Amino acid sequence: MNFKKGDTVSVLDENLSGIVTNISGTTITVETEDGFLLNFEASALVKEQPAALKTSIFSHKSLHAVVSEKEEKKRKKQPKVKAKERFQPTMEVDLHINQLVKNASGMSNHDMLTLQLDTAKRQLEFAINKRIQKIVFIHGVGEGVLKLELAYLFGRYNNVKFYDANYQKYGLGATEVYIYQNMAP
Numbered sequence: 180m181n182f183k184k185g186d187t188v189s190v191l192d193e194n195l196s197g198i199v200t201n202i203s204g205t206t207i208t209v210e211t212e213d214g215f216l217l218n219f220e221a222s223a224l225v226k227e228q229p230a231a232l233k234t235s236i237f238s239h240k241s242l243h244a245v246v247s248e249k250e251e252k253k254r255k256k257q258p259k260v261k262a263k264e265r266f267q268p269t270m271e272v273d274l275h276i277n278q279l280v281k282n283a284s285g286m287s288n289h290d291m292l293t294l295q296l297d298t299a300k301r302q303l304e305f306a307i308n309k310r311i312q313k314i315v316f317i318h319g320v321g322e323g324v325l326k327l328e329l330a331y332l333f334g335r336y337n338n339v340k341f342y343d344a345n346y347q348k349y350g351l352g353a354t355e356v357y358i359y360q361n362m363a364p
Contacts, residue, residue: 184202206220307336316329318352318353333354
């Protein structure tokens with residue numbers, strides 16, 4: 180860099196600045212703001228730009244705009260869900276007749292089955308409308324009539340996949356339904 184007497188310079192590796200008073204080869208004498216004369220190599224100095232240039236560069240942007248541009252946007256922390264909880268169904272529907280009515284006496288087997296299927300269909304439609312992804316229908320073991328009818332009901336939906344629910348939690352008497360969210364029912 181070309182220096183001449185009277186240039187304002189800053190030292191690269193130190194917090195010093197001053198005015199060039201003498202140049203001899205590559206050694207430059209700088210008078211600091213405190214009045215000391217110090218010798219530096221030309222490679223250790225940088226010529227300062229005039230203050231008018233600095234203000235013209237930054238005058239069109241406010242300090243707030245520059246700072247907000249440099250600040251990193253913080254991510255919102257999402258609650259961590261444990262693997263066990265992630266795979267647990269979010270909704271359970273117990274289709275045992277004693278859970279649906281107070282007193283089942285006087286109801287025929289057909290009436291009970293119809294009530295259970297209507298409840299299952301209503302809860303499935305509710306889950307689809309509320310975008311609930313998993314449902315477990317607890318039907319019990321019994322003779323398997325309700326399980327068979329539920330399989331027929333779930334088979335009519337093309338956005339639904341169903342399979343036996345977690346054996347450790349429900350035994351053989353439950354069916355888990357997975358609802359695909361981006362398909363038409």
